[in-house]
Amino acid sequence: MNVWIGIDLGTQSVRAMAVGETGEVLGAAGRPLTSHRDGPRHEQDPEEWWRALAAATREALRDVPPSLVAGVAVAATSGTILLTDVSGRPLTPALMYDDRRADADLANEVGAAVWERLGYRRMQPNWALPKLLWLLRDAPAGARPAHQNDFVNRRLVGHEVPTDLSNALKTGVDLIEERWPAEVLDLVPPEILPEVVRPGTRLGVVCAAAAEETGIPAGTPVIAGTTDGCAAQLGAGATRVGSWNSVLGTTLVLKGVTKELLHDPLGVVYSHRAPDGSWLPGGxxxxxxxxxxxxxxxxxxxxxxxxxxxxxxxxRMDDGRSATGDSRPASAPVTYPLVSRGERFPFAAPDAETFTLGAPVGDVDRYAAIILGAAFIERLCFDYLDLLGAPVDGEVILTGGATRSAFWTQVRADVLGRPVTLRENAEPALGMAVLAGGDPTRMIRTRATVDPSGAGFGEPYIRFIEELERRGWLAGAAARHARERTAR
Structure with a gap:
């Protein structure tokens, strides 16, 4: 039996899993990470990543025979970047995915044509290229960029490694040509940029020094990973064209698969490149x-x-089917549950703020109103993707903390008007174990499928859409398309 190691290097913690050929978790462990926040600043110590990763992998592999370990891959937060010296030692703290001290104007001025061709139109200040330009202003000679997983992959193999297309997206890599475009090379000294490879490419093997610290056997293949969002999608098994992974936790992330690159006039949807060359759009x-x-x-x-x-x-009825009432869903209050001011997807509205339609009475009403609003935004995401021409008729796989609520899952199936799939053990670390060499058809297990109950949410959904349009946040074309799809 082979065992693959998946590592999820997140914001708050590192998670390591040792997974067998049929998806059994033979060992798992996590370690916390410390963040330093101050207004737009969000930094972490890269050395802490390595210490936490080493401790987590040693614990996860405690009962796994070394001879069974067949590969390891690492996922990391998208857009996190730092500067290192030529030997890979950090010269700066890591600027995390949501650090907003940089300015994207220069990157957008120089690279506008490339960003337009790649479908996302404009970079945001928290993307990696603007932050890299900000770091390079005061950089010493020999400094070079490293994404979060580049830093730990180099420690694993003991020498310089290529970066992967997934993590390099927000640094401006040309995902169509799979290389750094001339526009980026005009902004950044070409000699400091790493080679670029697809996720799933072998980077090298675990060196003796890394084996001693991590417990991963020396000689284990190290495979180029992805960003955490793509890793979660791989772990959920949303890898066929038309399939989608909807991750609902603190916030909502939706990712799917298309044959062709999507172009979004609003720039709220952007696409990663899959290991097989297909496209992974999402927002x-x-x-x-x-x-x-x-x-x-x-x-x-x-x-x-x-x-x-x-x-x-x-x-739930005794036979496991859902029972639904008649009028309650249609008349229920609905809250637009923004976690913070401003919306990013399925529309861009920096000034958007929470509102409630109707008058909730008591905590149960307030709870249900938030659940409905989140489900309506999820539905609107699919309506907008359909407007862009994306195939949205495949399997919808729900992951994230919200799946622990049977009520919330049922409401989502009802609002979407289609069955939804729940996986047994979907998380980014599992996705990396699959990418490291495992067979997804054997390793990814389905826990349940939830069918729509027949509850009527069309009328309150349309009211919600009309309110978003009235406030000027949702464009008329997107609102019309949502109404048309609801009426079908």
């Missing part, structure tokens, strides 16, 4: 379960979920 909303902890602090959310299910007539 990240600012709505999600974070609104629950903010608006219902200290409440028993499990109890509220059960009471909301009863209120909506969505209790």
């Amino acid at each position: 990240a909303s600012s709505t999600g379960a974070g609104a629950l902890t903010r608006d219902l602090p200290g409440r028993d959310l499990d109890a509220l979920s059960a009471q909301a299910a009863e209120s909506f007539g969505l209790g």
Whole structure:
């Protein structure tokens, strides 16, 4: 039996998993990470990444025979970057994915034609290229950039490594040509940029020094990984054209698969390149379960979920099917559950803010209103992707913390009007174990499929769409398309 190691290098922690050929987790461990935040500043110590990763992998592999380990791959946060010296030692703290001290104007001025061709149109200040230009202003001679997983991959193999297309997207790599474009080379000294390879490419093998620290056997193949969002998509098994992974936790992230590159006139959807050359479009909303902890602090959310299910007539019957009431969903209050000011997807509205349609009475109503609003934004994401020409008729796989609520999952299936799939163990570390060499058809297991109950959410969804349009946040074409799809 072979065992593959998947590592998820996140914001708050490192997670390592040792996974067998049929998806059994033979070992797993995590270690916390420390962030340093101050307004637009968000930094981490790269050396802490390595210490935490080494401790997590040693624990995860404690009961795994070294002879079984067949590969390792690392996922990391998108847009996180630092400067190192020629030997890979950090010269700066890591500027994390949401650090906003840089200015994207120069990157957008020079690279506008490339960003337009790649479908996302403009870079944001928190993307890696603007931050790299900001770091290079005061950089010593010999400094070179490293994405988060480049830094640890170099430690694993003991020498300089290429970067992967997924992590290099926000640094301006040309995903069509799979190389650095001339526009980026005009901004950054070409000699400091790493070679670029597809995720899934072998980078080298674990060196003796790294083996001693991490417990990963020396000689284990090190495979180029992806960003954490793409890793979660791989772990969910959303790899066929038309399939989508909807990750709903603190916020909502939606990622799918298309044959062709999508071009979004708003720039809210951007695409990664898959290991097989297909495209992975998606976007990240600012709505999600974070609104629950903010608006219902200290409440028993499990109890509220059960009471909301009863209120909506969505209790479970003895044979496992859903029972639905008649009028409650159509008249229920709806909250637009922004976690912070401004929306990123399925529309761009920096001034967007939370609102509620209707008058919630009590905590159960407030809870259900947030659940409905998050589900409506999820539906609108699919409506907008359909407007762009993306295939949205494949499997919809739900992952993230929201799947722990049976009520929330049922509401999402009802609002989408289609079955949704729940995986047994979908997380980015599993996606990296698959990318490291595992067979996804054997390693990714389905826990359940939830069918729509027949609850009627079309009318409140249209009211919600009209309110977004009235406030000037949602464009008329997108609103019309959402109404048309709902009426079909």
